[in-house]
Amino acid sequence: MDDLISARERIKGMIRQTPLFRSSRINDMLGAEVFFKAENLQKAGAFKSRGAVNAVFQLPPREASRGVCTHSSGNHAQALARAAALRGIPAHIVMPRTAPTVKINAVKEYGGRIYFCQPTLKDREKELHKVMARTKAVPIHPYNDPRVIAGQSTMAQEIKEQLPKEPHYIICPVGGGGLVSGTALAVNYFFDHTQVIAAEPLGANDAYQSFIQKKFIPQTNPQTIADGLLTSLGSITFPVLVNMVSQVVCVQDHSILKAMTTIWERLKLVIEPSGAVPLAALLEGKVNMKNKTIVVVISGGNMDMSSLNNI
């Protein structure tokens, strides 16, 4: 609990308190009161900035001076590059050659040093180890790190203050489980009645499998347009998910697309497919929502516009 409160204090001023949006027409359509937590408007375009800033600013000065590193093709790469720039230390980012130009450019703009590798987990890890050996930079894991999870918890802490009363549910997308773990911990410590629900693409449903079997099932061969949710749970996020989340629901890709365009059209917010997964769960009726108050987390907005033609 103290770690969560300290995280909020630590990152204040370096991340954005994101607004909640609502749409009468979406509420009418669903028969519920839905608030959208717009983490697509977060610094660097996703909630990942919270965890990255919290981790980077907890490093002791001597360690920090060596810089930080990670392998990521996605939002963690940008978030870590930005957090490192704020602290004035180097960020070494291993990225697959196949990463979208827009994401590569974003990392560069935040001053990150990029190391390209083949787009396999093995090659990413190999290249990261080379970078670590050469630079002595501190690796910051995208989700399986208590400092990162405490950072992500600040989103739910904000929600608590933004709403006049507690929602029945907060629905988060789940990939590696950093966001949902941070949210579940915050709800555990700071909320009385709210339940946390994790929403996952059917084509990458390792969290669902892990949750119902109560044993860690790794993600293999994921097939979904939600490109931010392809990873396995971690050793820290798995037990939090199993013990503190009420429900894990799976959604189909066509519902994710429907949810994404609904948010674009109704809320005028650019979101990435992964950020549409919680609304997709409502559209599919996977959650008992009648007359409920629900916070749907729009986790990010880093959409590669050139990919639109392929959808």
Next chain:
Amino acid sequence: MDDLISARERIKGMIRQTPLFRSSRINDMLGAEVFFKAENLQKAGAFKSRGAVNAVFQLPPREASRGVCTHSSGNHAQALARAAALRGIPAHIVMPRTAPTVKINAVKEYGGRIYFCQPTLKDREKELHKVMARTKAVPIHPYNDPRVIAGQSTMAQEIKEQLPKEPHYIICPVGGGGLVSGTALAVNYFFDHTQVIAAEPLGANDAYQSFIQKKFIPQTNPQTIADGLLTSLGSITFPVLVNMVSQVVCVQDHSILKAMTTIWERLKLVIEPSGAVPLAALLEGKVNMKNKTIVVVISGGNMDMSSLNNI
């Protein structure tokens, strides 16, 4: 001046005070301090709601009871349907058969009664006259109406309160001239130093021509992706433009597209091409912007998502 102040009072609670957004990276790119007035987040997705609500709520009860009508394929149609629904009166909307399904559906959702016609100005006007003859509904012009212009002026009145000090410029897109006239009037009455700049697609530059020749030049055969800016100025908006706007600048369609994707990617806001025209003017260097504070008006966000594949 009184009309402008009354408009603000009248429509309060029925329209949204839209936020200002900024992006450090856009500021760095332009060498200016730019605020984006997010009218894409306005009710019914565009600034048009301001004028429509102000007009509809000024009708005397007997007149109002006959309902309102207009011909429009765009944002005025939705805004008027919504305003009429708020007042509990009918809205009769003449729309070309070729209007995008998403706009037709939006008018229907607000309870507007739709009359389809051929997609020519002549047929639109003919059909509107038939509707007026049959229903006695009051026509509300999309821009050439003092009540509508006073409604649009409320946007600049908000800007005045939202910024700690006056911007050097407010840049509006110009089509029929309702928004830019309302803004110029508000700036005239409530600001000390701010200049109003109108930005227009080169392929529909009747306002530019009218401005430099100081005589009304109608729009003929417009060619631009900014589908909200195809109309001519009106008899009321033309003199306001000539006398109260500092500069009219023209931009190319490829800059409009660039500005649109910049706003999508950087601000994570869905905007329509017309709403990107002011930023396009900055990208083209058409405005002396070095170290200036500039408000760029994002006029609307009603984008037909299915059209994205054609861009």
